[in-house]
Structure formats: structure tokens, C-alpha cells
Amino acid sequence: xxxxxxxxxxxxxRKGRVSVPASFRxxxxxxxxxxxxxxxxxxxxxxxxxxxxxxxxxxxxLDHFDLFSAEQDDxxxxxxxxxxxxxxxxxxxxxxxxxLISFSGLEEQAAFVGLGRKFQIWxxxxxxxxxxxxxxxxxxxGLTLPREKAGGAES
Amino acid sequence: xxxxxxxxxxxxxRKGRVSVPASFRxxxxxxxxxxxxxxxxxxxxxxxxxxxxxxxxxxxxLDHFDLFSAEQDDxxxxxxxxxxxxxxxxxxxxxxxxxLISFSGLEEQAAFVGLGRKFQIWxxxxxxxxxxxxxxxxxxxGLTLPREKAGGAES
DNA sequence: TGGATATCTATGGAATAACATGGAATTTAA
DNA sequence: TTAAATTCCATGTTATTCCATAGATATCCA
Numbered sequence: 001x002x003x004x005x006x007x008x009x010x011x012x013x014r015k016g017r018v019s020v021p022a023s024f025r026x027x028x029x030x031x032x033x034x035x036x037x038x039x040x041x042x043x044x045x046x047x048x049x050x051x052x053x054x055x056x057x058x059x060x061x062l063d064h065f066d067l068f069s070a071e072q073d074d075x076x077x078x079x080x081x082x083x084x085x086x087x088x089x090x091x092x093x094x095x096x097x098x099x100l101i102s103f104s105g106l107e108e109q110a111a112f113v114g115l116g117r118k119f120q121i122w123x124x125x126x127x128x129x130x131x132x133x134x135x136x137x138x139x140x141x142g143l144t145l146p147r148e149k150a151g152g153a154e155s
Numbered sequence: 156x157x158x159x160x161x162x163x164x165x166x167x168x169r170k171g172r173v174s175v176p177a178s179f180r181x182x183x184x185x186x187x188x189x190x191x192x193x194x195x196x197x198x199x200x201x202x203x204x205x206x207x208x209x210x211x212x213x214x215x216x217l218d219h220f221d222l223f224s225a226e227q228d229d230x231x232x233x234x235x236x237x238x239x240x241x242x243x244x245x246x247x248x249x250x251x252x253x254x255l256i257s258f259s260g261l262e263e264q265a266a267f268v269g270l271g272r273k274f275q276i277w278x279x280x281x282x283x284x285x286x287x288x289x290x291x292x293x294x295x296x297g298l299t300l301p302r303e304k305a306g307g308a309e310s
Numbered sequence: 311t312g313g314a315t316a317t318c319t320a321t322g323g324a325a326t327a328a329c330a331t332g333g334a335a336t337t338t339a340a
Numbered sequence: 341t342t343a344a345a346t347t348c349c350a351t352g353t354t355a356t357t358c359c360a361t362a363g364a365t366a367t368c369c370a
Contacts, residue, residue, distance in 0.1 A: 003214055005192070005238045011331065019330050023240065043228065061222070090347065114238075115231035116214040118222075134232035139197060141226075166321065174320050245357060246320080
């Protein structure tokens with residue numbers, strides 16, 4: 001199981017503790033670092049979550065920018081400068097830093113939204129409207145997935 | 156056997172359990188993950204089902220988008236955020252989440268409709284009218300199958 | 311061909327395990 | 341010593357596994 005799928009809503013206690021959905025933990029079970037990496041989304045009022053190794057991929061993508069370019073610098077600052085590494089406790093929970101809680105408008109509950117290679121954490125109510133917009137956008141724009149590769153005889 | 160074929164009607168018990176038709180399970184027997192992936196159809200009041208590897212195809216295609224682009228985000232939210240991974244129990248059953256049951260109007264029974272690479276799950280009665288319409292449409296429009304590959308991209 | 315037997319499937323219920331969650335206890339740092 | 345953070349434990353709920361049965365299908369042998 002290598003992908004983050006589906007949406008789970010878990011409770012945030014007053015210490016900021018929250019269980020990471022078991023299936024997400026299963027997705028990360030092969031990782032060296034047992035925990036997640038979180039940072040603030042640049043596009044939404046939510047948090048972006050990755051496994052440790054996915055962060056290394058991200059770093060690899062950034063390398064395609066000129067190392068001293070303004071863009072590279074901005075991206076690196078926005079992503080790595082903000083990122084927080086949160087280990088699982090013995091019961092599969094993490095502790096959300098209060099700065100991230102307030103940024104993303106979390107209160108009693110947190111919605112973990114699987115997006116394949118990454119996931120997001122939302123205030124459940126705000127996520128509902130976000131989800132509706134996403135559905136709408138996909139339909140209206142007629143977004144479809146590009147065909148596999150180019151060379152490709154598709155299966 | 157690599158395709159989902161034919162239609163089977165099975166019972167949904169009050170826990171939401173339902174047997175996946177044996178022939179569908181046979182189609183999936185080669186998959187690493189023994190189970191199915193389900194999400195809501197965009198076009199009908201039914202559920203769309205795939206094997207795990209089909210989801211990985213999807214994920215691979217999404218990788219062609221910029222990781223933080225609006226399009227990638229919309230599609231990932233609409234597809235992966237909605238998807239549910241359901242493992243077979245020892246007897247080849249899955250448990251349908253109540254949200255999907257109500258979305259697709261399932262009650263006592265579920266119709267598993269094979270559509271080749273994917274399948275759908277319908278309320279049997281609604282499927283009948285759907286099937287009638289599909290037949291009618293094929294007849295009226297004289298729809299035919301395009302040849303394999305041919306320059307012609309289909310929809 | 312017919313009948314009997316065995317196998318596979320779907321289904322229901324019950325036992326078991328896993329998960330999320332709250333609070334307390336222990337450790338670490340200031 | 342106080343505050344904060346981490347670990348540990350207890351609990352209710354949910355999900356998963358196990359077992360039993362009945363019907364259907366396929367197989368085998370006479």
C-alpha cells in the first residue's frame with residue numbers, strides 16, 4: 001500500500017494530539033523515519049503532509065531550479081523553512097504545533113485527506129466546501145488525466 | 156481472466172457487508188493488494204470500482220502535473236480524497252462505508268456491473284433503467300467501437 | 311445418462327483484534 | 341522546583357476475523 005487514500009476525521013485533544021489514520025501509517029510503514037512532515041499550504045488554509053522520503057523527492061525537484069535563483073530560494077524557504085517533522089508516539093499520534101493549528105483553522109477535529117503521494121489536513125467543515133469546489137472544477141474544466149507516457153501503447 | 160464481465164446481484168447485510176462476485180475476485184487475483192478501490196461516480200448514482208494497480212496508474216499520471224498546481228490539487232482531491240480502499244475479508248467480502256451506501260442509493264442488494272477494466276455498483280432497480288437507456292442510446296446513435304489505437308483519440 | 315458426491319459461493323452470526331481517545335504517570339528541560 | 345513534553349495505560353467503539361450453514365454448481369462414477 002503506497003498511496004494515501006480517502007478521508008478520515010479524527011479528534012484533536014487540547015494538547016494538540018491527534019491520531020494519524022491507521023491506513024496512512026501503513027502507507028508510511030516502510031519509512032526510516034516513523035512520523036510525518038508537515039507544512040503550511042501555499043494555496044489553501046490547510047496543512048500539507050508527506051513522508052520523509054517524499055520530502056527527499058521534493059528536494060530533488062527543487063534541484064531542477066537554478067540553485068541560486070530567486071524561485072529556488074523562495075520555494076525552498078516556503079517549503080523546507082516551514083516544514084516540521086513530527087514523530088508518531090507509541091499509539092500512532094502526532095502533536096500538532098499550535099502555530100499550525102491556528103494557521104489551518106483546526107478546532108475539535110482534523111480531516112486527513114489522502115491525495116496519493118501526499119495528504120492534507122483540514123478543518124472538516126472547510127474541507128467540505130473545498131471538496132465541492134474540487135469536484136465542480138474537475139467537471140467544468142473537463143479535467144482528465146493525460147494518457148500514460150508518450151511512447152506508450154497504453155495497456 | 157483479466158476483465159470484469161457480466162452483472163451479479165448480491166445482498167448487503169446490515170453491517171454493510173457484501174460479497175464481491177467470485178469472478179471479479181478472480182480478475183483481481185494477481186494484484187498485490189487483495190481488495191478493491193471504490194469511489195463515487197461523477198456521472199451516475201453509482202460507485203466505480205478498480206483494482207489497486209489501476210489506482211497506481213492514476214497516481215502516476217497525476218505525477219505529470221506540477222505537484223502544487225491547482226489542477227493537480229483539484230484532481231487529487233476529487234479522486235484520491237474520495238477513494239476508499241476495501242480489503243477482502245476471508246470470505247471475499249468487503250464492507251461498504253455508510254457514506255457510499257447512501258450516496259449510491261443501495262439498500263438490500265447491490266448490482267456489480269462488469270465494464271471491462273472497471274466495474275460499477277448499483278442499486279439493482281436503478282441499474283435496470285440505466286441499462287435500458289444505454290441500449291437505446293447505442294441503437295439510436297449507431298455507436299460502434301473505434302479500432303485499436305488508430306490515430307483517432309477517443310473522448 | 312443419471313444419480314450421488316464433492317466443491318465452491320454467498321450469507322449470517324459470533325468471537326476476536328485493532329483503533330482512536332482520554333487521562334495519568336514519568337521523564338526532560340528550564 | 342516548576343513547567344512542559346513525552347510515555348504509558350485503560351477504555352469504549354469500531355472493524356476484522358473466524359466459524360457454521362445452505363444453496364448452487366461442478367465432478368465423478370456407475
